[in-house]
Amino acid sequence: MNEKLEPALRLKGIVKTFPGVRALDGVDFEVMPGEVHALLGENGAGKSTLMKVLAGMYQPDEGQIIIAGQPVRMTTPIEAKAQGVVLIHQELSLVPEMSAAENIYLGELPLKSFGRVDWTTLYERSNAILERLNCNFRGEVTVVNLSIANQQMVEIARALTVDARVVVFDEPTASLTDAEKVVLFEIINDLKARGVGIVYISHRMDEIFTLSDRITVLRDGSYRGTLTTADTNEDEVTRLMIGRSLDLSRDTATPTLGETVLEVRNLTCAPLYRDISFSVRAGEVVGFYGLVGAGRTEIAETLFGLRSADSGEILIDGEKVQIGSPPDAIALGISLVPENRKEQGLVLSMNCRDNMTLPQVQNLASGPFVSSSAENEIFDKYREKLEIKTPSWRQTVRVLSGGNQQKIVIGKWLSMQPRVLIVDEPTRGIDVGSKSEIHALLRALAAQGYAVIVISSEMPEVLRVSDRIVAMYNGRIMREFTADLVTEDSLVQAISGIKATEVA
Incomplete structure (x- = not known):
């Protein structure tokens, strides 16, 4: 220069x-x-x-x-x-x-x-x-x-x-x-x-x-x-x-896994995805990695009742279930933190508390009115649990940082007491400090017994938070990796459509 x-x-x-x-x-x-x-x-x-x-x-x-x-x-x-x-x-x-x-x-x-x-x-x-x-x-x-x-x-x-x-x-x-x-x-x-x-x-x-x-x-x-x-x-x-260094290393402690909570068998929604089979256990983070258009988000939408599959089965605790709408999914203990938090996860003009309690307003009614004390109790609980930085529940969610907006969305679904938490692109548009906090939060939620699915387009992210990684290409699962055996090269090959037999 x-x-x-x-x-x-x-x-x-x-x-x-x-x-x-x-x-x-x-x-x-x-x-x-x-x-x-x-x-x-x-x-x-x-x-x-x-x-x-x-x-x-x-x-x-x-x-x-x-x-x-x-x-x-x-x-x-x-x-x-x-x-x-x-x-x-x-x-x-x-x-x-x-x-x-x-x-x-x-x-x-x-x-x-x-x-x-x-x-x-x-x-x-x-x-x-x-x-x-x-x-x-x-x-x-x-x-x-x-x-x-x-x-x-x-x-x-x-x-x-x-x-x-x-x-x-x-x-x-x-x-x-x-x-x-x-x-x-x-x-x-x-x-x-x-x-x-x-x-x-x-x-x-x-x-x-x-x-x-x-x-x-x-x-x-x-x-x-x-x-x-x-x-x-x-x-x-x-x-x-x-103002400080970040520890970006992965927690290498062996997770304590419970029973299988969610199982998917041969799920197909042509042409978006075909023959999808995987499972998630309590206490486990399963990462879905692939290029945009690989079908990851569409699978999440099917599990949450936003999209219908052509064929296949979804099982919760070993029992086959039918999910035709988000209320069906919520009733079964499945929650989805969507990819676009501003358009799909938040009402930007509303305050923090009302965003967090929105899915369960009908359950918080006292006569014709929503109970403010019940709403405040929920907000205070998850504000502390997730370390949400806001001066008051009255703060309009639009003015929060990206990381705190994401925590509001996560808190909203945690307050519904889910068994399975699906998080699509958890740190998109979030700074490096908040990103580290979200990663630690996802690992902590798994340690508390949640079955967690993380969909991410960022390789460092999926490597850091996942116990197992499902690699997708063109609507199909190419390979599945455990955290201790995965490599960056093998992941890139898998999401590029190269099968394990071809690599060998």
């Missing part, structure tokens, strides 16, 4: 205060042309607030934004985009009823005479960008009909419509498949080669160390330091982020 270059972006002494909270306390940050600069910190550290200041969504109370050596003031995202600053949001900001093309050029639609939209030009331009991203859909398709991963690609496509100086990627791979991640990384490297400054926000350390040139860490709204990626390691970065 040529140090004589003027930074593409410099933030100096940025202060932002909300009622009762100093979100940013004199933060400095810069990114050079042609640099990927990672911005790290725990949930609530101030990363997203800083980027919203940069993108014109928030106005700083103090400090300066300097682009290409010139101080600028941006009061709207449109002004920021005019300065060459593009923010690709972690939360999708698309208009579902519009086409992908209209979303890509939203606010900048090509026009003909009399203000009419030039649809031909719009679709030609958007399809050229989508082809560059290797997308398998065209600009004419309505966004609501796209998968979450493809909606994320539309969000990314917006960055390629302008002559950007700085592009901010905020957790861009959270909804992408491995193949789509490869395309994204190629796009980032292409932007870098063209001299664009990249700000990359992610909780995934492997991505940070693959892509970035430098790493800046925030903690509690304050700047904690900048490291050259090639000269540091995960432990040093973690210490800056959370």
